[in-house]
Amino acid sequence: MTAIYSIPETISSSFRFRSKPVKARAIKVIIPTYKDWDGLRVTLDSLLKLETPPKQIAVANDNSEPKIPNWLSGYPVQVVNYPGNLGPARARNRGFGLQDDITLEDVQAAELDAQRRGVPAPDWTYDGSCPEFVDDGGRFVEQDQRFIWNSDIHWYYFTDCGCHHDPELFLKFERTWADCGDCCVAISGPVTGFGPGRINEFMTEQGILNPPLERTVHGVYLPQAIVTANALVAGLPFAFLGGFDPQFSEAAGEDLDLGLRLRDLGVIAWASDAKVAHRFDEDESDLSRRFRRYGRGNRALEIKHGLPSLRARPFLPEKSEHQDLARLSVEAMQAGYDEAIDDDSRGVLKVLSKMPKSRAWPNGWQERKRMEQKLINYLSKKPSLTPPSTPPSPGRGIEGES
16 A cells, blocks of 8 residues: 555653644744843844734843843743853753752752741752643552643743744644644754855855755655754743753754754754844855864764764855855864864763753752652651650560550
8 A cells, every 4th residue: 555654763661742833823932042132132123023922022131241231121031040051952951941960069059048037948859850740640660650831831942042933823833733632742844044245145055054854755854954044943842841951051052952862752843934034244264163063062962872974064055145154164173073072972872861961851859859859748647656766576566556
């Protein structure tokens, strides 16, 4: 018979997830910003002009100084401030609501401070790094472990500063989810350059910021990953996976890494008409730095996932007048890749844990807090039992027992 469906090459044996429908008026946007307040304003103006504007917008202030421009107070956004410059991965996690670097010492300090001030400890000392991410039971060996998302917002949109968005962007995402079905875990769309400059034209024609696509049996193309200038991700799997991996400290590779991990939980759909135009500086030295960073990110991605070599290779550009930019980009990526090679990692075989290390999944201190609370609840429902002052003699029960 003629095949009417396709089976992916790999299927997760551990996870089952079906997503809620995308609702264009119930999407939260996360935008990290670092030394680009003007670019942030461009993005905000674009998002607020959508036919269905975001329900919420979080701006992760990744600048070393918490001071923000006065004009930002006139925008309906939540500014997420934190100490220092953490990099784009952690910035996006903070904007989403993941506290990806909480330690047991942080919890103990927060609890002690709350006791001194006579107030309840912050929710995150019990709920963990993401209060919406809820353990829904299945703690016994014979039960499946379940997690639910306790929020009226189920989809989160990631974009960058200096972006112009299709006016029907979220409506197109809504239709893409309906076409894909509830196996959809994320939706990615095209990213082009903005403006007539050579570099922006090169980035557009070569699809530099578009994820690799693979063709299904239906002739439909699906992304192999996401690119954070234009990506919609379901909140529950994002939190379950712990968001973006902070080990990717630069703006390179962290989005592809997340996309690869998301594919264990579902399908990444491709919204070919949901376009975003990204502004690139018309500066070859800036282009070189960008691609050098991409090269370092490729090496980190390759090592983490055990991929074949991702070292860039020469290619022919779509237009002959862009040959110099093609050569520049490849040479820069190769240089970045080469400088990221750690000779000590060669000749070493690592055995990896099968389970993901999630910053939302209950870790050591979270599990301790949960078990303590369960014990308190259990004991509160039982009659009190005062232990004897001295242990019973051998062969005898506690006084009062037969």
